[in-house]
Structures are given as structure tokens and as C-alpha cells.
Amino acid sequence: MRIIARLQNVSKMLDFYSQFNPSPLSIKKFIDFGLNASEEKSFIFLRKELPVRLANIMKEIALLPDNLLRMPSVIAVNDWYIRSFQEILEFEKKDPNPDILEHFCSELVKIRNRHSDVVETMAQGVLELKESHDVDSHTEHSIQYFLDRFYMSRISIRMLINQHIHLFSALIFGGLLERAPGPNKSKYIGCIDTQCDIVSVIRDAYENARFLCDQYYLASPELILNEIHHNQLEKEQFINIVYVPSHLYHMLFELFKNSMRAVMEYHNTSDLFPPITVTVSRGREDICLKMSDQGGGISRSTTDHLFKYMYSTAPQPSKSDAHTVPLAGYGYGLPISRLYARYFHGDLVLLSCEGYGTDAVIYMKALSNEANELLPIFNKATSRFYRSTLQTGDWSNQATHIGDRQISIHTKKHQLPQQESLTRAL
Known part of the structure; x- marks a missing residue:
């Protein structure tokens, strides 16, 4: 009975708090608060x-397909989410x-720490669904929509949490601004490097x-770095940004892994591997x-x-080696890297020849004042998305895309008039 009562109370509190929209913060707001840090206000x-x-x-x-749930x-x-929600409410x-x-x-x-394996565990849940059920296009579309929002929420x-811990936990840096490596001896405010x-x-x-590439292929492509400044901006010795270095590192590490793998496998009959070029432009x-x-x-x-x-283009990982290389085989590296980029209103795009x-x-x-959090909001439109079926396509080719938005998913089957009749009509 106690368990039932507790679950009912959690449900009521979920209904209450989900009425409110999250309050997105900009990097500048994070910095301003950190400079005048008040643990009580936080x-x-x-x-x-x-x-x-x-x-x-x-x-x-709760709106996910029953089979996945x-x-x-x-x-x-x-x-995990229910438990964490309850623990935060204790301080209400x-x-x-x-x-x-x-x-x-x-x-x-x-x-x-409890949520440290959420990405891998949710990915495993999707694999469990694929292995035990046939996944139709509507279910796949709902899962894609949900995971983008779920993982973005997790990032936020x-x-x-990290800002509060880094600023106020006596166990981490003593609450002081931490000096980071690099030519400028950058300073952190929480987990943001100014x-x-x-x-x-x-x-x-x-x-x-x-290092990973050398281990697997016994060789690796070199790196060429270019820095470019806008003509009308004063040139700096280094291009710096107010950002979360761990977010940037996550994106770059994933892209480097993908590029190195592509180069090594495409040129596998050669002893010379073309370099990877990174251009930084302000x-x-x-x-x-x-x-x-x-x-x-x-x-x-x-x-x-x-x-x-x-x-995913890589083999699915076994449970024993799931943590050897981050997200190996789940196919989540690029989608989550794009979320990190979009979190502060940036983006990540691929252009391939x-x-x-x-x-x-x-x-x-x-x-930094334009780098605002991009957060999912639960409302009636969200609920309708999970319940509605895919709309009939309004373009002639169901494979047509604009950006990353598919503009036609299903097309009505019909026959064009005969060429002769069409000519007469014209």
C-alpha cells in the first residue's frame, strides 16, 4: 500500500511540475551567476x-510505445528518473x-552518478525492442523524436548539476576557479571555460x-590545423570562446574517430594516408x-x-565491451554530438562528396549572451505527436529531403495519365 501511495504522489507531482516550462539559461547567465556565486540562490x-x-x-x-516501455x-x-525526481522533491x-x-x-x-549510464542503457533498451519486435516506421519516428529530446534534456x-557541484562542492576544487592547461592558462567558472x-x-x-586508431589500424592520419579570422575583427594570437570544453571535446573526438576510420579503410591498400584538416574560423x-x-x-x-x-555502420557492441570505446556500435555518436552543438544554439552538419x-x-x-540553452518542452503538441500517425507525403518522391527534415514519408499510389493524353492536356 505504501508503494502505491508513493507512486500516486509522484504522479501528482509530475502533473504539477510538468505544467511549467523550463527556464533556459545563456552561457553569459551561467558566467554572471558563477562570478557572484551564492550557494543559497543556486x-x-x-x-x-x-x-x-x-x-x-x-x-x-510515459508516451513511448508500450513495447518499448x-x-x-x-x-x-x-x-532512475523517478528516484531522482523524488530525491529532489525532498528539498522542496x-x-x-x-x-x-x-x-x-x-x-x-x-x-x-546514478544517471551516468543513461545513454548506453536507453540505447540497450532500443536494441532490445529491435531484437524482440518488428519496428514500424511510425514507432521508429517516435523513438527518434523522443531520444533527441530525452538526451537534450539529460545534457541540460x-x-x-555540474555547475552547482563545481562551484560549491568542497570536494571539487574547493569551490575555486580552476586553472586549466593551455597557453593562456584559461580559467573555469564551474565547468565553463571563459x-x-x-x-x-x-x-x-x-x-x-x-591513440585508438593506432591501436586498431597500426597507423593514423596526420592533423593539419588552420586558423582564420574575420577580416574586420581584430586578430588574436589564439581563437578562444566562452564554452564548455567537455562538450566541444565530445563532438571533436567523435568526428575524429569517424574521419580516421574512413581514411584508414578507404586507403587500406596504401602506405600513405591523407591528413585530416581542421579549419577554425571566427x-x-x-x-x-x-x-x-x-x-x-x-x-x-x-x-x-x-x-x-x-x-549504425559499426557492429553492435556486446555487453562485455560496451564501455571499452564510448558508444561503440550504438550509432549514437553523431546524433548526440549534434545535440551538444545545438544545446547552446549551435549546430553540427555533414557535407560529403x-x-x-x-x-x-x-x-x-x-x-555568450546569444548562446542560450535549447530545451524540450512538454505540452499538448508533444502529446499529439506521439499519438498521431505519419502524414501522407505531399511530394512526388518519398526519398526527398530538405535539410534533416524528411518532407515526404508515404506517398499515395497513383498512375500518371498516358503521355498522349498528357500532351493533349497541355
Whole structure:
């Protein structure tokens, strides 16, 4: 009876908090708050904002297809979210005295650690569904829509938690601004580097990806780096940005792995491997990173699938080696990297020339006040999306796409008039 009562109470609180929209923050707001850090203010904000963000995405979990909700891994993820939601609610009406603040920080660490394997576990749940059921196009479309929003929500929640922990936990940096490696000795505010040296992060991601490439292929392509400044902007010795280095590293590491694999396999009969070129460009609105390889490129039909969670060009990982290489075989590297780019209103796009190579471009907002969080919001339109069936296509070719939005999914079967009749009509 107690369990039933507790679940009913959780359901009521989910209904209550899901009425509110999350409050997106810009990188500048994160920085401004960090410079005048008040643990009490952060506590008061997070005990409301975290339940709102959790409730918004938990309401969507309940809308997933029943077959997916019954998968053991998905049940585990759902249980983690319920438990974390309950633990945050315990602080709803508590006064922010020193003991409560310390307890709150330790609970956030526990919640963060509990959710550390959410990506892999949810991916395993999707695999369990594919292995046990036939997945129709509508179900696949719903899963793609959900996972984009679910993983973006997770990025945002971890961002809030990490900022609080890094700023106020006595166990991490003593709450002080941490000096980071690099020529400028950049300073962190929480997990944000106010002078993030982009070239340093690029080299770090390249060297780590190169290590894996050398282990597997016994060789690796070299790196060429170019820095370009907008003509009307004052040139700096280094192109820096106010950003979360771990986010940028995640994107670059994934792209380097993909490019190196393509180059090594496309030129497998040669002892010479063309280099990977990374160009960093600072413009008025965006800082762009373009990674170019000569790995043979990707066909357009394949490119359309690379950001789909239910598609992968690598073999599926076994449970024993799932943690050897991050997300190996799940096919989640590129979709989640794009979410990291879009989280602060940037983007990640692929441009490929089949038979030659591929360019991957990361866009990041140059101004920190324009780099706002992009957050999923649960509302009636969201509910309708999961319930509605795919619309009949309104273009002649169901394979036609505009950007990453498919503009026709199903087409009505019909026959064109005979050529002679068509000519007469004209």
C-alpha cells in the first residue's frame, strides 16, 4: 500500500511540475551567476528548476510505445528518473541552512552518478525492442523524436548539476576557479571555460582518437590545423570562446574517430594516408570548426541515416565491451554530438562528396549572451505527436529531403495519365 501511495504522489507531482516550462539559461547567465556565486540562490533555483526539467521529459517517457516501455533497460532508466525526481522533491520546502546545502550537494553528486549510464542503457533498451519486435516506421519516428529530446534534456540537467557541484562542492576544487592547461592558462567558472582555447581542445581530441586508431589500424592520419579570422575583427594570437570544453571535446573526438576510420579503410591498400584538416574560423555570429577528410565520402542515401539512433555502420557492441570505446556500435555518436552543438544554439552538419571525402562543420555562437540553452518542452503538441500517425507525403518522391527534415514519408499510389493524353492536356 505504501508503494502505491508513493507512486500516486509522484504522479501528482509530475502533473504539477510538468505544467511549467523550463527556464533556459545563456552561457553569459551561467558566467554572471558563477562570478557572484551564492550557494543559497543556486539551491533555491535548482530545487524548482530540476523537478521541472525532469517532469517535462518524464511525461514524454510515459508516451513511448508500450513495447518499448516494457523493455528491461527502459524500465531501469524510468526507475532512475523517478528516484531522482523524488530525491529532489525532498528539498522542496527545506530552509537553505549549511547542513541542508551540504546534503543537497551530496544528493546531486549521487543523482549525477546514478544517471551516468543513461545513454548506453536507453540505447540497450532500443536494441532490445529491435531484437524482440518488428519496428514500424511510425514507432521508429517516435523513438527518434523522443531520444533527441530525452538526451537534450539529460545534457541540460547535467549542466545544471555540474555547475552547482563545481562551484560549491568542497570536494571539487574547493569551490575555486580552476586553472586549466593551455597557453593562456584559461580559467573555469564551474565547468565553463571563459577563455577556452579551441586549438588546444582540437589537439587533445585528435591525440586521443589517434591513440585508438593506432591501436586498431597500426597507423593514423596526420592533423593539419588552420586558423582564420574575420577580416574586420581584430586578430588574436589564439581563437578562444566562452564554452564548455567537455562538450566541444565530445563532438571533436567523435568526428575524429569517424574521419580516421574512413581514411584508414578507404586507403587500406596504401602506405600513405591523407591528413585530416581542421579549419577554425571566427566570424561575427559564429565560430566554425570544419573537419575535412579524404576518406571516400558517404553516399547521400547513407548520410540521411547518420543522425538516426536506430542506424549504425559499426557492429553492435556486446555487453562485455560496451564501455571499452564510448558508444561503440550504438550509432549514437553523431546524433548526440549534434545535440551538444545545438544545446547552446549551435549546430553540427555533414557535407560529403562520395568518392572523395567528408566535411563536418561545428557551429558555436561567438557571443555568450546569444548562446542560450535549447530545451524540450512538454505540452499538448508533444502529446499529439506521439499519438498521431505519419502524414501522407505531399511530394512526388518519398526519398526527398530538405535539410534533416524528411518532407515526404508515404506517398499515395497513383498512375500518371498516358503521355498522349498528357500532351493533349497541355
